[in-house]
Amino acid sequence: MSDAPPFWKTKTLKQMSRGEWESLCDGCGRCCLHKLRDEETEELVWTTVACRLLDTQSCQCKDYPNRRDHVPDCVKLTPKKVATIDWLPPSCAYRLVAEGQDLPWWHPLVSGDAETVHSSGASVRGGAVPERQARDLEDHIADWPGEWPSPPSAARPRLAGLPVPTPRKGS
Template sequence: MSALSPDEWESLCDGCGKCCLIRLEDDETNEVYTTDAHCRLFDNGSCRCSDYENRKAKVPDCVILKPSTVSALKWMPRTCAYRLVSEGKDLPDWHHLKTGRFETIHEVGMSVQGATVSEVGLSEDELISRITVWPGEPDWDE
C-alpha cells in the first residue's frame, strides 16, 4: 500500500460513509459500537465529507487514513477497501474500481446513504440508543 500514489490511495475509498459514523467505546470492555449518527461534516446524500480538505481542522478527532496506520484501526468497517487491501484481501464485486460505477455500492445496500442522522445535538444517551449494526459487519442479519 505504501507504493500507492496519493491519487491511487484516495481512489480506494468506496464511498460507503461508514467511517464517518459516530462510534462509542465501552470503557470497561473496550468494545467499539457504531451508531447511525454521522459526523457533522458528512453529507448524507452524497455519502462524502462536505469539507474533505479542511476536515481535520473542523473535526479534530477525525482520523486521516494513511497506508502506514490503516491496519491498526480495528474499528474500520470490515467492508472498507482500505482495510481489505491492508489485510491482503480482494475488493468486493460492488467496488467502483471493479464495476466502473460509484453508484453500485449504494445500489447493493452496502453504504449508509440516506440512512443516518447528524450527531449535532445528540446526547450520549441518544447516541447509545442509536447503536446500529451495518450490512457487511459482524452480527448483521442478512
C-alpha cells in the first residue's frame, strides 16, 4: 500500500495526464446548467435548466465525445480556461485544484464511489430541469447551483482515515 499523495495534490492541472484530468470531473452536472449574465452589470445568475445533452439522472453528457457538434458553445475546459471562468461551481474539482484546495469527501476520487456525488446531494440529480421541458430560463433561476453543496450531515458516510474538507465561506 502506497502512502504517496494522490495526483491532484502533487500536480497542477497543466501537469495532469488526460486520464487524470478527466477523472477530476465528479459528475455533479452543475457546470452543465444554463447560466444567465446581465449585459449591463455582468452579474451571473444560475438556473436549474440542464443542457439538452445532460442526462439529469446520471448527470453525464449523453454524447460527450461529440458534444460540440450538438452544442457549439459547450466549453471545453483547459487549465487556462479554468483560471479565467467565473461560472464553475465552488465545489468543482478543476477550480479547487487550481486554487490549491483539496477535493470534497464525496468526490469519487476520494470516496471511491461514483454515487457519493449524488447521495451527498452535491449533484443536480433531482434538481435539474431538462432543457426541452423548460420554457423561459428566467423562470428557473436558483442560487444553489452556484453555492457550495450543503448536504444533510446524515448523508456523510464515515470514511476511515479521510478528512472531511470544510467549505470556504463566500465561495
